Amino acid sequence: MKLLSQASLLGLPLVVNALAYDYIIIGGGTAGLTVANRLSEDRDKQVLVIEAGPNAENLQEVFVPGLIGAGQALTTLNWAYTTVPQTHLNGRVLTINAGKTLGGSTVINSMIFPRAEKAQYDAWGILNNDSSWSWNALLPYFKKSEIFTPSKQIPTSERREESLLLLSIRLNNTRCSAACAYYTDFADRPNFTVLTNATVIRIIWTEQGRESEITASAVEYIDANNETQVVNVSHGGEVIVSAGTIGTPKILELSGVGNSSILQAAGVKPILNLPSVGENFADHVNSWVNAFTNSITNDLLLLHPTFAEQQLNLWFENRTGFYSSVSRSLDIAAPSDIFNKSEFNHILEESEEKLDYFATLLSNGNPLLARGIQAQHRLALDLYRSNKNLPLEMSLRPSFFGNTSFEDRPARTYMLTTGPMASIYEGEFEPGLDKVTDEDIENWLRGVVQSYTHEVGTMAMLPQGLGGVVDTKLRIYGLKNVRVAGM
Ligand SMILES: Cc1cc2nc3c(=O)[nH]c(=O)nc-3n(C[C@H](O)[C@H](O)[C@H](O)COP(=O)(O)OP(=O)(O)OC[C@H]3O[C@@H](n4cnc5c(N)ncnc54)[C@H](O)[C@@H]3O)c2cc1C
Numbered sequence: 001m002k003l004l005s006q007a008s009l010l011g012l013p014l015v016v017n018a019l020a021y022d023y024i025i026i027g028g029g030t031a032g033l034t035v036a037n038r039l040s041e042d043r044d045k046q047v048l049v050i051e052a053g054p055n056a057e058n059l060q061e062v063f064v065p066g067l068i069g070a071g072q073a074l075t076t077l078n079w080a081y082t083t084v085p086q087t088h089l090n091g092r093v094l095t096i097n098a099g100k101t102l103g104g105s106t107v108i109n110s111m112i113f114p115r116a117e118k119a120q121y122d123a124w125g126i127l128n129n130d131s132s133w134s135w136n137a138l139l140p141y142f143k144k145s146e147i148f149t150p151s152k153q154i155p156t157s158e159r160r161e162e163s164l165l166l167l168s169i170r171l172n173n174t175r176c177s178a179a180c181a182y183y184t185d186f187a188d189r190p191n192f193t194v195l196t197n198a199t200v201i202r203i204i205w206t207e208q209g210r211e212s213e214i215t216a217s218a219v220e221y222i223d224a225n226n227e228t229q230v231v232n233v234s235h236g237g238e239v240i241v242s243a244g245t246i247g248t249p250k251i252l253e254l255s256g257v258g259n260s261s262i263l264q265a266a267g268v269k270p271i272l273n274l275p276s277v278g279e280n281f282a283d284h285v286n287s288w289v290n291a292f293t294n295s296i297t298n299d300l301l302l303l304h305p306t307f308a309e310q311q312l313n314l315w316f317e318n319r320t321g322f323y324s325s326v327s328r329s330l331d332i333a334a335p336s337d338i339f340n341k342s343e344f345n346h347i348l349e350e351s352e353e354k355l356d357y358f359a360t361l362l363s364n365g366n367p368l369l370a371r372g373i374q375a376q377h378r379l380a381l382d383l384y385r386s387n388k389n390l391p392l393e394m395s396l397r398p399s400f401f402g403n404t405s406f407e408d409r410p411a412r413t414y415m416l417t418t419g420p421m422a423s424i425y426e427g428e429f430e431p432g433l434d435k436v437t438d439e440d441i442e443n444w445l446r447g448v449v450q451s452y453t454h455e456v457g458t459m460a461m462l463p464q465g466l467g468g469v470v471d472t473k474l475r476i477y478g479l480k481n482v483r484v485a486g487m
Pocket residue numbers: 026027028029030031032050051052053072097098099100101102103104105106108109110111112113114198199200201242243244245247248251453454485486487
């Protein structure tokens with residue numbers, strides 16, 4: 001009833017869910033469901049997850065490994081965020097894919113499960129002066145989240161466990177998302193509630209006192225029937241925002257937490273001026289080389305629908321055939337694999353010289369964040385110097401990969417020319433042998449590169465003096481009971 005009167009005062013619709021939760025988790029994706037699962041182990045705590053997308057675990061595009069890419073193509077499961085036109089990429093607007101479904105981006109991602117270099121995890125602790133963020137401190141948690149089963153030990157019976165080899169696949173050659181790992185088997189916990197098709201609009205705050213006392217009291221969302229609902233945070237409870245790199249700052253900004261001038265210009269009443277919210281964005285760019293082959297590749301599935309149907313039937317019958325795994329291998333290259341020493345030293349020197357300029361440019365007039373960007377990149381350059389930062393991920397696939405549509409490319413099978421594959425190579429398609437000079441290649445890249453959908457950084461864990469948004473306990477500076485969880 002307290003909430004009802006609050007809602008009336010704020011002019012909110014009077015459709016109110018009177019329950020209060022100890023933890024309201026916004027976004028039932030990778031981090032959100034993992035955290036919700038762990039928190040609901042305590043049966044005395046009521047945990048609510050609010051997820052914008054549907055539970056899609058029963059779709060074959062979601063659980064058949066070889067249908068990788070099909071889930072991403074379903075517009076209902078993909079936010080498909082778009083960028084502003086990119087000046088340095090011929091003014092193109094890029095799409096940034098992100099899962100819009102229970103399980104989040106693990107439902108549509110490439111299932112590759114690598115760990116970074118030790119020094120890269122240690123960099124988190126160094127930047128934050130906190131050794132709880134280091135390889136040694138984090139390793140037990142990595143281990144807790146994995147079950148590694150060497151292939152010779154895989155039992156024939158189907159076990160309800162995950163096997164995290166290179167790919168996140170269960171023992172029975174079935175794809176496993178964060179929803180399958182952290183929700184499906186736990187859905188009957190009475191204290192673990194998940195709302196799907198429910199889009200959070202904003203966090204509601206209690207009466208504002210001193211900034212350090214700003215407290216989340218409720219969360220407002222639009223339900224599947226397009227009606228506005230409000231759920232309460234219980235006394236002493238918390239809101240955990242885990243709506244992804246783009247969704248999380250959006251919700252905070254709609255709730256009045258962010259750069260006050262940007263909020264005011266957008267007609268949002270500022271609650272807390274935290275100018276780094278939504279800034280510090282970083283992503284990888286993605287490009288490709290495609291060559292024709294005279295051999296059998298996964299392209300046959302697209303070229304011959306009857307063959308594809310037979311293969312899919314095989315998967316349903318006994319989990320074998322083309323669809324039983326994802327045919328790709330991955331290599332991550334260190335600087336020494338790509339450059340000679342003097343060439344690389346020159347790149348490092350040039351990057352160091354331009355660090356101030358770019359940090360200022362990318363900080364949007366936020367001097368503390370400019371220092372934070374410098375600190376992050378200075379550490380990254382040190383890691384490159386010691387060969388511990390890996391600048392290139394190479395994914396080798398027996399099929400076409402790129403953004404030339406099926407209709408616009410020759411109806412052929414595709415692979416590469418290196419090493420033993422030279423015997424099945426039948427010429428290059430993209431970028432094409434006519435691209436000879438560095439300038440030719442650069443021009444081609446500016447016209448085609450995509451986001452690799454590895455976006456990070458918009459709610460930076462950094463000290464406040466470096467323009468951070470959250471502390472090392474993932475609490476948002478200046479808010480009493482709001483944390484951020486994300487990948
Ligand atoms: C196509 C693709 C391929 C990738 N391949 C790999 C890979 O092979 N290996 C790898 O390690 N990483 C890969 N990644 C990256 C990895 O999947 C993500 O970094 C990770 O899943 C992000 O986890 P998260 O919890 O931060 O966000 P997500 O898992 O995206 O979860 C965010 C959740 O919040 C929900 N949400 C957003 N806004 C709202 C709102 N307003 N209200 C309610 N809910 C909301 C979303 O619907 C989503 O479910 C890939 C990503 C994509 C998109």
